[in-house]
Amino acid sequence: MKRIRWGILSTGKIAGSFTEDIKHVPDAEVVAVGSRNQATADAFGNKHNIPNRHSSYRDLANDPDVDVIYIATPHVFHAENSILCMNAKKAVLCEKAFCIHAGEAEKMIQTARKNNVFLMEALTTRHFPVIHQVLGWIADGLIGDVRIVQADRCIRGDFSMEDRALNSELGGGSLLDLGIYVIGFSSMIFGGPPNKATGFGFIGDQGSDEQGASLLEYEHGALAVLTFALRTATVNDAYIYGTEGYIKIPDLFAVPNKATLHVDGQNIIDFEEPILGNGLHYQVKEVHRCLREGLLESPRMPLKESLQIMETMDTIRAPWDLKYPNDSTHIL
Template structure:
């Protein structure tokens, strides 16, 4: 007997929701079944574009649909806590966009509820599930580059000046760390773990009062270091490097990786490529489906404990800059 097909409900009809909905056509065990928006006309247009059977003019109606197995939360991160909680209270499995919440205190509440009610909950760190990143993890697990001593990961882009938009507006949890920085911070956690011994950081706080770009240096108990940079008003390289005592791994455009190269001393370079024709969100959707079909409430590739540790780390980094949001 094959896997049951997971009927997905998509909560919010913005850009990333569209990317996820489009990718579900490539998932082996899931389908886009319903879309919920605060605007019914917008929901209907979204449903028509992606061939989704059900369209709702509220999030409440979406999570109340008994046919929906899992809800993908795609709202801006200040709304994640209330939206995830709504879906969990309706008994749904939840995949929530990153960052999971604005701070660790919010996530602690969600994790406690999900665990108490034995409901599936996962952060949508889609990078972890890409075939290229899975191969990178295999190389690391096999010790191909020796002991990992250094990680460097950057993600940044130059967004237009829009003080009211979500990237720069403190009322919407704006700033580089939460929007772009979650990628390099999570990547370092994947390689070196989420518990550095020391944290050093600096940021440029712009006119709106949020971080426009930042740099973080993490050191670990074993002597390893991670150098991480992020930006929303500065186009920087989006690559990652992992250096070990016997070689290195280079991942260009690591967050949506389609290739990575392994360099081992004394050996020819080894390159892995992924020629997928879709964005890559299908892989995380499949992972949720596999977990649900196996009766699991978490995914070991990005556990709730790790997501919590990452947010606690980001809280500490933000604390070093004195950056607190109006709603905190």
């Protein structure tokens, strides 16, 4: 089978992990990297054995050897970088959060459609085998109607302004960085956007939200109760409570290797699946499946859902004293 050729846009932490994990996909090949300067492109290329090294993202986008580009820059650049690559007729896998606000998401989706190219948000969690099993249990009615989702994605980091994590100029903050995991999880479980979305966010010295919580309401009063934080660690479990039982995905639920089904207070089934590397290759397999089937978006991570998640996040943070350089919020 002809290999699918990847380009890596940027040379930061997750770009390195992704480039390692992609080795678990036999029909994938990383052929190019693009950085803002030649030295970092060369260093990354040497480390990961990548032949084509570009000193600009534009040159990477125009590399004729590349089929699909993985975008791993800070959040404020996701829309611009994705649009650059799609206009060069490249398929794109763009890191989470998809972008800064729903208006940018709309532009990204329009650009994908105009160029007839594949686009997907790299919200990795839903591509893990454990999640496929959890969705199967729910679809089979084993926990009845889903009424409450609880999930936490909170870490303790000592971030400086150089780090993108809390730097609002780079689109930092707990909502876009980690809230995306719990909001994306809730969206996947309920299969659509909430009817109402609210949340608190604490804006710290670096001008971005250090921590927050969100309450989402879905049809028939179903709820999601979610937290996200960058300076305070919690246990990062997720629970899905139904009328007949519940499912627990233990810490770290966003990178899941286990789930337990409980019915009538009994632990009925444990499902476990060890993770290779960081587990970032599951989403690569999904991109390959879509490309080989001629799909322009993934049914597991549809573009409409990425847009709806951005709208939910816009709504949650609209009352907060938080502004990004390329900001604008859409309220549900």
